[in-house]
Amino acid sequence: LFQSREVFGPQHLVQPSLETEKPALGFSALSRFNVDSQKVIVDKHNDLRRAVNPTARNMLKMVWNLDAANNAQRWADQCKMSISPRVFCGENILQATYPQSWSDAIQTWYNQVANFKYGTGAVKDNAPIGSYTQVVWYHSYQIGCAVAYCPQNKWQYFYVCQYCPAGNNAANLSKPYKQGPACGDCPNACDRGLCTNPCTYLDKYTNCATLKELFGCSHSMVKEDCLASCKCTTEIK
CATH class of the missing domain: 1.10.10 (Arc Repressor Mutant, subunit A)
Structure with a gap:
């Protein structure tokens, strides 16, 4: 089981649990210091950004940012299901009852695309879309993620990704990128549909x-x- 939250709006705080089981053996593989994890996180985001529909003419390719990862770790360690007091970077958070892969966590945020229509925004009132729009926000090209084990919580695994610079500009939330041919705004700085000239x-x-x-x-x-x-x-x- 898992739950995720957007970077804005009211937050539901999960009540503490007395369960104290130890994290699974694979938990260390999710560490922000694990190079393989960093690659999975960056590659997963870039794969999803390449696949947006309609296509994006100004979608930047993501890169790993250690400062953002360290900030994400500091917040994850608080074990609180709420947004951090950050300014420059956007944020997605998720809690799970088991240590799911980073790819699955990121996919969970992206799956809010089912509630989203380009140019319209949420297809139903109050349908969550903010996690999806932050994943595909065109100029949020630096990413740092971290996970914490919170044995006192019912949802024991707390995932945080920070996106810099922040996306989800409320005035443009229905258009997280500019529609058009892939790399249309960066024909001389393009990597398989993503711009490399931030x-x-x-x-x-x-x-x-x-x-x-x-x-x-x-x-x-x-x-x-x-x-x-x-x-x-x-x-x-």
């Missing part, structure tokens, strides 16, 4: 593109607060 800067405001058009990057505010719009002309941002 912008390493961030805009402070959602209307930076408009500010750049109106005032130009020589304007002090635009220059300081719209770094992505000003410095990244061909990169995905």
